[in-house]
């Protein structure tokens with residue numbers, strides 16, 4: 001146990017500060033250690049590709065009106081994520097993260113949710129491609145996170161480490177809490193309206209052996 005405490009965004013324990021890492025706690029699941037064996041890489045790549053293909057197909061099959069509605073909600077989610085990250089950047093978040101080397105990103109492969117990833121389809125952009133052979137987060141590159149702030153996983157954007165948080169003013173922390181609450185609410189509303197699985201980990205959902213017939217979008 002270290003001296004870290006739950007970040008403002010950790011009220012529902014999306015991260016486990018006991019590790020000092022951005023380690024999500026997925027209730028009812030066992031989170032496997034990163035697999036960097038050839039077999040593990042192949043397995044994760046296959047699960048990811050199948051999940052992304054399912055998402056693309058389900059999104060394309062939505063009636064136009066619902067697709068537009070979802071795209072509008074995702075655009076607003078993206079705007080809130082950008083605002084959260086810009087608050088962290090104002091406290092030199094990017095510099096601190098670069099110097100740290102992404103210690104909080106070790107289990108990042110489980111962070112992207114269908115909701116995070118649908119933002120690429122809604123914006124008609126090519127989705128991010130993971131590198132499961134890296135041994136760390138498959139989205140972490142030499143210049144930091146390879147996912148644009150507006151599409152970065154929710155779990156990642158709400159985590160503010162102590163080094164960053166202690167540089168924020170009282171007003172900035174208050175604003176951070178407000179934006180996080182707005183983001184949380186909007187995600188929940190979107191999941192209620194479009195599918196309960198949207199806020200789960202894509203990779204963990206694809207690992208489920210009982211997910212036959214389960215759809216991400218309804």
Ligand code: SF4
Nearest residue numbers: 105108137140145156
């Ligand atoms: S997606 Fe980006 S911010 Fe999130 S764990 Fe991976 S590298 Fe870190």
